[in-house]
Amino acid sequence: MAFFGSSLASRSSLFLRLTYLDALKTLAPVEVQFAALPILLLLLWTLASIVLVLWSRSRQPGNSTPSPTVANSTGIVKVSVSTKVIGLSSGRIRSEQHRLVERRDSRLGVNLAVTMILLIPCVLLLLGHVRLICAIHDGYHAAERSILQSSDSTDLLDVFQVYQPVTFAPQGDNGCDLDLLLMEHVFGASYGEPFVGTYEPPSCKFDTVQINMTVTSRGRQYDRLALMYLGDAEVFRTSTAEPTSTGIVWTYIKEMSQYNALWQQQQKLIFDLGNIITDVYTGSFNVTLTAHFSYTKNARTADVILPISAKQSASNSSSAFTVPSDNTTVSYTIPAAASRAVVAISACGQSQEEFWWSNVFSEDTEDFTDTVGELYGYSPFREIQLYIDGILAGVVWPFPIIFTGGVAPGFWRPIVGIDAFDLRQPEIDISPFLPLLQDGREHSFEIRVTGLNITADGTATLAGTVGSYWIITGNIFLYTDDETSSKDLISHKSTFPLVDAPAPKFTVTRHLVPSKIGGNDTLSYSVTAERTFIVSSAKYSWSQKLSFSNYGSLNQQGYSQVNKQLTSGKVAITELGDKPTSSETTFSYPLLVNATYGITSNSLTIDAWMKRGLEIDSSGGPGISTYTLVSGPSQLHTTQSGKAQYKSVTGASSISWGNTADEFHGTANGEAYSRSVRAVNGSVVYDTQPGTKAVSVHDMTALGRGSVRSMLGRGPGNPASS
Structure with a gap:
């Protein structure tokens, strides 16, 4: 089927991009900000923690002082060090190493604790917006299924x-x-x-x-x-x-x-x-x-x-x-x-x-x-x-x-x-x-x-x-x-x-x-x-x-x-x-x-x-x-x-496409009724009415x-x- 002189594949790609972008547009700005906030915080803190750990390890001293090495003709490396120097310095080196390790472990512990503290509200915020994210993706995949389905579909x-x-x-x-x-x-x-x-x-x-x-x-x-x-x-x-x-x-x-x-x-x-x-x-x-x-x-x-x-x-x-x-x-x-x-x-x-x-x-x-x-x-x-x-x-x-x-x-x-x-x-x-x-x-x-x-x-x-x-x-x-x-x-x-x-x-x-x-x-x-x-x-x-x-x-x-x-x-x-x-x-x-x-x-x-x-x-x-x-x-x-x-x-x-939001609040016969619904390109992407099944994109x-x-x-x- 021709679509403005383009192929079905290009039609599908264009239409799906419009569907996904319009679905995002229909979300309230505050909802989008809060949906992105936990992900952003988690990524920033994780990156900071990784950088800090790598930096700490790069400054970590070894268990012994490096010694000069010499290779002989047999390929065996001989180490030439003064046992007297090692004996005199080993006590101070081990003491310094312990202090560095304790300081590093302390920093890593603090990093881990703060990460866990931030992770809990991030997870809660993410769970609270699962419905929002699913609505976007459900609308997108519904559009994909409908666009690619055959034209003799019996769905109404x-x-x-x-x-x-x-x-x-x-x-x-x-x-x-x-x-x-x-x-x-x-x-x-x-x-x-x-x-x-x-x-x-x-x-x-x-x-x-x-x-x-x-x-x-x-x-x-x-x-x-x-x-x-x-x-x-x-x-x-x-x-x-x-x-x-x-x-x-x-x-x-x-x-x-x-x-x-x-x-x-x-x-x-x-x-x-x-x-x-x-x-x-x-x-x-x-x-x-x-x-x-x-x-x-x-x-x-x-x-x-x-x-x-x-x-x-x-x-x-x-x-x-x-x-x-x-x-x-x-x-x-x-x-x-x-x-x-x-x-x-x-x-x-x-x-x-x-x-x-x-x-x-x-x-x-x-x-x-x-x-x-x-x-x-x-x-x-x-x-x-x-x-x-x-x-x-x-x-x-x-x-x-x-x-x-x-x-x-x-x-x-x-x-x-x-x-x-x-x-x-x-x-x-x-x-x-x-x-x-x-x-x-x-x-x-x-x-x-x-x-x-x-x-x-x-x-x-x-x-x-x-x-x-x-x-x-x-x-x-x-x-x-x-x-x-x-x-x-x-x-x-x-x-x-x-x-x-x-x-x-x-x-x-x-x-x-x-x-x-x-x-x-x-x-x-x-x-x-x-x-x-x-x-x-x-x-x-x-x-x-x-x-x-x-x-x-x-x-x-x-x-x-x-x-x-x-x-x-x-x-x-x-x-x-x-x-x-x-x-x-x-x-x-x-x-x-x-x-x-x-x-x-x-x-x-x-x-x-x-x-x-x-x-x-x-x-x-x-x-x-x-x-x-x-x-x-x-x-x-x-x-x-x-x-x-x-x-x-x-x-x-x-073809005609678009997005429409409808807000309804009423009271009649002593009963109150409210409904908020949004549709994008023929698909319902959000609906507060209980039990409402999402409507798939149909022929535009x-x-x-x-x-x-x-x-x-x-x-x-x-x-x-x-």
């Missing part, structure tokens, strides 16, 4: 997302303990042809549902977006990993009890994973979905779930909106018994909007057309808005998801990006709107996505639209209260909520530097934003306080780009009264990505590094949150960092996305799509 690379495992609560009395196969399907040429099945609820009592999704794939394929529906309501949004020629497998377990109101009834189950099979893109996705039903006296969940979707289940189709082209408005009559209402929004950018966090102002989209082509506009700021009867009810500033084909694929093997297997659904509490909604009439719900425009005076305003495109759905979770008196309902029906929604505050900068040889050389730009939002009724108050910043720069005529972004905020719902009670959630999404690409007549390279995170601290709220994914208080702090490279040569296979070729634009959002080629 186990890819995974680092997340807090879903706990299975003890079984309650007289309830379900049942596993049910929901789907087993191969998504080959499945674009526009989702899986459609019928779900029948178990006859036993249940309040807890967890699903196991296991996927295998082999060949070359894009990463794909997948949406699962019960009827018209989206209940799960995930994405695939990019397969290898030898195959991959992953399993994800998801809490689904928040949709109990849907699971209790017969449903049309639709799983939409649009895939395309060609001579080049050969990978199918074999997906198995299994649900576990149990009765655990779980947290209360919504009594009614109303989808904000295109409602296409009757035609066996996906019900997602495509924004900005679709009208996302739906209308419902809200029951008078509703005492609490929450809207969950599922949204992610695709194509021109996949890397929205790296977009530029629309005025700058043609700054580098001669080098990297047209850039995508509307700035790196995005706001998702919920409108009720045309009134702004709340906003979402989205998490910058990076799918497994994004930036450089070498980042995401075998550790996928944060939330890549389970995209969270941020929530907007619309309980303050209930007095407006409970009048027996239909009311409209609409979701919009907007970026920024720059006006003639250089200020920023909401654009009211974005590029193509975002995939959007939502669900309205209603909690009903049968004990709510009609008098209480009537007293609030004529009350409109008080909405305090000042325009967000934006600060923007942009600076374009022309090139001396024509065109432009650099573009620097920044956006900072702040928004507060409060809506109140007689019973509830919902508030949001949000902050955003993005500092971007394109250098080297657009070939190099860096973006540093931070989104943070606090949302709270307060139930008013004599003793007000509040539930609040704070979050932070730091992101730093630097990517440079280069093109020659027959090759393409990408060099990138990134650091990103997700932090959520929540005091909990009603039911099971679609955002925190649990009920009650929870904390989540996770970070990813790494470096990756990509290279493609015309007529040869492309046969990557899905084949153009710079599909991986970075700029450059030659076409953008990626779902």
Whole structure:
């Protein structure tokens, strides 16, 4: 197999050297220093001891004084000494010899004692780092075995997302303990042809549902977006990993009890994973979905779930909106018994909007057309808005998801990006709107996505639209209260909520530097934003306080780009009264990505590094949150960092390698969970999770996305799509 025009042997040698060096790079500097310290000390002291012993022996006197010798004709050596001299001097010589020997032995004893004293801590330090050293060598030898093995290996690379495992609560009395196969399907040429099945609820009592999704794939394929529906309501949004020629497998377990109101009834189950099979893109996705039903006296969940979707289940189709082209408005009559209402929004950018966090102002989209082509506009700021009867009810500033084909694929093997297997659904509490909604009439719900425009005076305003495109759905979770008196309902029906929604505050900068040889050389730009939002009724108050910043720069005529972004905020719902009670959630999404690409007549390279995170601290709220994914208080702090490279040569296979570290700390359902894992060139070289088996290096070729634009959002080629 050709590898950039080199032989398999040279490919193996180069790749193994990269593996070993990258394994060393992933170790913390302190660990490396302590691992080397005992060896260095031991070597230095041993050398010093040897030198001292040799020096002592060189100065050691003999047992007798040397005498002159004379050789006769027979070859026998005759010694001629004066016996009188020997007799007179022998006493003093023997005394001096004894003193020298005692002094030498004393020095050697001290040397030996000190050597033993130093040897003990050295041995302890070495033993303490055996795991570290073994991890390096195991990763190296795993790489060696994998590179040299034949290409028809049946081993599957186990890819995974680092997340807090879903706990299975003890079984309650007289309830379900049942596993049910929901789907087993191969998504080959499945674009526009989702899986459609019928779900029948178990006859036993249940309040807890967890699903196991296991996927295998082999060949070359894009990463794909997948949406699962019960009827018209989206209940799960995930994405695939990019397969290898030898195959991959992953399993994800998801809490689904928040949709109990849907699971209790017969449903049309639709799983939409649009895939395309060609001579080049050969990978199918074999997906198995299994649900576990149990009765655990779980947290209360919504009594009614109303989808904000295109409602296409009757035609066996996906019900997602495509924004900005679709009208996302739906209308419902809200029951008078509703005492609490929450809207969950599922949204992610695709194509021109996949890397929205790296977009530029629309005025700058043609700054580098001669080098990297047209850039995508509307700035790196995005706001998702919920409108009720045309009134702004709340906003979402989205998490910058990076799918497994994004930036450089070498980042995401075998550790996928944060939330890549389970995209969270941020929530907007619309309980303050209930007095407006409970009048027996239909009311409209609409979701919009907007970026920024720059006006003639250089200020920023909401654009009211974005590029193509975002995939959007939502669900309205209603909690009903049968004990709510009609008098209480009537007293609030004529009350409109008080909405305090000042325009967000934006600060923007942009600076374009022309090139001396024509065109432009650099573009620097920044956006900072702040928004507060409060809506109140007689019973509830919902508030949001949000902050955003993005500092971007394109250098080297657009070939190099860096973006540093931070989104943070606090949302709270307060139930008013004599003793007000509040539930609040704070979050932070730091992101730093630097990517440079280069093109020659027959090759393409990408060099990138990134650091990103997700932090959520929540005091909990009603039911099971679609955002925190649990009920009650929870904390989540996770970070990813790494470096990756990509290279493609015309007529040869492309390859991507890199190293990624993932740190996860979380608390949910009263249980704490932590995991630290590092991967180098497809091999797990360090993992704190007990019982984890090291993952071997697999084929780094046969990557899905084949153009710079599909991986970075700029450059030659076409953008990626779902």
